[in-house]
Amino acid sequence: MIKIGILGPVGSGKTSLIEFLAKEFTKRGLKVGIITNDVVSNADAMRVYEDLVVKEKIIPKENLVGIVTGGCPHTAIREDPSLNLRAIDNLIKKSGDLDVVLIESGGDNVMSTFSPLLADYTIYVLDTSAGDKYPGKGGLGISESDLLVVNKIDLAPYVNANLNKMRKDAEIVRKGKPTVFVSLKTGEGLQELMEILMEDLKVVGLLGS
Ligand SMILES: Nc1nc2c(ncn2[C@@H]2O[C@H](COP(=O)(O)OP(=O)(O)OP(=O)(O)O)[C@@H](O)[C@H]2O)c(=O)[nH]1
Ligand SMILES: [Mg+2]
Structure with missing residues (x-):
């Protein structure tokens, strides 16, 4: 079983990416479980329930867990991931393999990272709506994640975000690790994202070829 951790600032598109990935993995015949962490609400889990369990019937309801962390969001994925680890154990008990x-x-800051106990592969989601200063300003989450997704490229023109600058900055900050530019709204870049992700998961031995 592969545990993929998805992190990034508030509103960058993490839940949208999870919904997209759940559909793509399901199409490939893989059984998907989802855990959402929200600080004070269960809104993301409720949205995923509505979209993927009720409307699209992509996953059964027992494959979804919503955690309300109640405090600093990165504590729950890095310093003390026990709530999340227990949620994974429960998912497996209820849903089988x-x-x-x-x-x-x-939603968290640029220094946020997943404990290696909790995630085998990490995706950091940025978006262009705050302009093009990131990824150039760096931060552990941006520089060390396995894949950087720069989302909302459809919004870049409205805030004068220069995607070429962001691309060059990402190459420098991430020292060659992959970055993909997408719009989860228009679909641009999503095929490339899946190609990179599936290839990466095979290379690190997390998925069969
Ligand atoms: N224009 C545009 N909007 C997008 C895109 N991706 C996501 N959104 C919108 O951005 C908003 C936030 O997306 P979410 O997927 O909820 O972001 P999130 O990172 O999960 O947010 P939190 O969990 O609250 O931190 C939603 O209204 C999405 O519809 C995109 O590529 N382009
Ligand atoms: Mg979310």
Whole structure:
């Protein structure tokens, strides 16, 4: 079973990415579980329930867990991931063998990272709506994640975000680790994202070829 941790600032598109990935992995015949972490609400879990359990029937309801962390969001994924680890154990007990568990962190800052106990592979989601200063300003989450997703490229023109600058900055900050530019709204870049992700998961031995 692969545990994929998804993190990034508030509103960058983490839940949207999780919903997209759940559909893509399901299409490939993989059994998907989802854990959402929200700081004070269960809103993301409720949205995933509505979208993927009720409307699209992609996952059964027992494959979804919503955690309310109640405090600093990165504590729950790094310093003390016990709530999340217990949620994964419970998911497996209820749902049987899963191939992929997607774990969304509560919206957090650029230094946020997942404990290696909790995630085998990490995706950091940025978006262009705050301009093009990131990824150049760096931060552990941005520089060390396995894959950096720069989302909302459809909004870049409205805030004068220069995607070429962001691309060059990402190459420098991430020292060659992959970055992909997408819009989860228009679909641009999503095929490339899946190609990179599936290839990476095979290379690190997390998925069969
Ligand atoms: N224009 C545009 N909007 C997007 C895109 N992706 C997501 N959104 C919108 O951005 C908002 C936030 O997306 P979410 O997926 O909820 O972001 P999140 O990172 O999970 O947010 P939190 O969990 O609250 O931190 C929603 O209204 C989405 O519809 C995109 O590529 N382009
Ligand atoms: Mg979310």
